[in-house]
Amino acid sequence: MKQFIDYILQFGNLNQQQIDLISKKATVIEIKKDEYFSEAGKIAQQVGFVLDGIVRVCYYSNKGEEITKYFIDENNLVVDLESFDNQIASTAYVQAVVDTKILVFSKKDWTELFNIIVGWEAIVYKLVSHALRQKVERRSPLVTEDAKDRYLKFLEIYPNIVNRVPLSFVASYLGITQSSLSRIRKNI
Structure with missing residues (x-):
């Protein structure tokens, strides 16, 4: 949990009571190699933070080829944001590449944090912006x-x-x- 708290404190300030609330809402899950954190065709129901391990985001092309979009390793958020936020079916799979430990928040608990913690929305916005920037920086040079x-x-x-x-x-x-x-x- 300390890894996650240290990570989010880079994006804003929280008092001890808020940190305790966040800690109560999170659970740690273990995903074995090749198992899925979320799947295409299903609605993403949780936000995760990789504590240990690696997941990959992948999809199948219209020719049936498996394409890896990117990897997510330790100390990074893992969520199909479009699916999670809009409650629509995901278009990608999030699969453990090695045995992986992920700190997770359910949709219900994540929403409660938004409703209870003043400033949580701003922290999450900065977190998501950082993750999206990182994703673009990692993909863009590979194109040319x-x-x-x-x-x-x-x-x-x-x-x-x-x-x-x-x-x-x-x-x-x-x-x-x-x-x-x-x-x-x-x-x-």
Whole structure:
């Protein structure tokens, strides 16, 4: 819980009573490797914060290919925000890449925090803005670069992930085949 409190305090101030309330609303879940935190076609019902492990956000193309959009590692929020906020079916899967511990808040508890804690909305807005900026910064350079440069950028962006996830997921994220990724890795 301390990890989450330290994280949110970067975006605003809370008193001890507010921190205690937040702590009471959260529970820790463990998701085994390959299990889903949320699934396409279902409405996201919880907000999570990765305490330990890695999840990936992925979807299936119209050709049935599995595409990894991005990874979320420790000390980051995990939620399909559009699905969660608007109560609509998600278009992506959020899957544990390794055994993962996530601090979660139900929709009901998250909403209660908005209604009870003065300033919570501003903190969450800053949190979400930070996460979206980070997501764009991580994806944007990958669009225009060649495969080798995309891989080098991946290593820079996700230094703690590359040795913890299957190469097939990295290749999918980079938009290349696994054999191309193997060649690039061999030549670096």
